[in-house]
Amino acid sequence: MLPDRKDIKDLFEGLLGREVALTDGTPVDLGIPKPIVASYLDDAHGLRAVAVMSFGLAARSGAAIALIPKGAAEAAEEDRLLPVNLFENAAEICNVLAAPLGEAMDTHLRLAETFAPSDPVPAHLLALAAQAGGREDLELDISGYGTGGLSIAVAV
Template sequence: MIPDRKNIKDLFEGLLGRDVEITEGKPVDIGIPKPVIASYADDGQRLRAVAVLSFGLAARAGAAIALVPKGAADAAEEDRLMPDNLFENASEICNVLAAPFGDALGEHLRLVGTYAPTDPVPAHVLTIAAQLAAREDVELEIAGYGTGGLSLIAAV
């Protein structure tokens, strides 16, 4: 029901053009600094999955995909302010995550919404993000950029 670690690693390496190490992680905290959260629906408009990128992962991956210097991601995390360009880039990564999510669930999924750290997140999306079942929590280390957490959760 959840993309396996090899698919996650391959997706990030392919998008970022950098080596990515993937290890066991813990659920991404939805507290402060707030993460980037993405929701995915099936063709019947039913919410089927949620991805939660730690603030650090969203900033680092958003910088890496556009070859923005690592310092921009570090500054964003230090200031707890996600620049629009890094958020847009992280949103594009979330969009591409729809395919492996859909493959794992055996149905077509599409990105419904991506929520920046400053955006309100609908309660039903937060409920899925907080569930303990049907989830994969990993740490990704992006070569030259650093580490961040990723939680992928299928609605049960």
């Protein structure tokens, strides 16, 4: 029901054009600095999954995909403010993540919405993101940019 780790690694490496090491992680903290939360719906408009990208991963992957120096990601973390361009870039990665999620679930999924760190996230999405089962928690290390967490939770 969850995508293979190799599929996630390949997705990030393909989009970022850099090597990405993927290891076991812990659930992405929903506190401060707030992460990016993406929700995925099936064709019947049912909520099937959420992806939670740590603030650090959002900043680092958002910078890496656009070849922006890693200093921009570091400044965003220091300021706890994710610039619009880095958010939009990270949101595009969340959009592409719908494909391996859907393949793992054997259904078509689409990105419904991506919430920036400054956006209020609906309670039902936070509840799914915090569930104990049906989840994968990963730590991604983007070559030249650093690490960040990614949690994926599927509706069970």
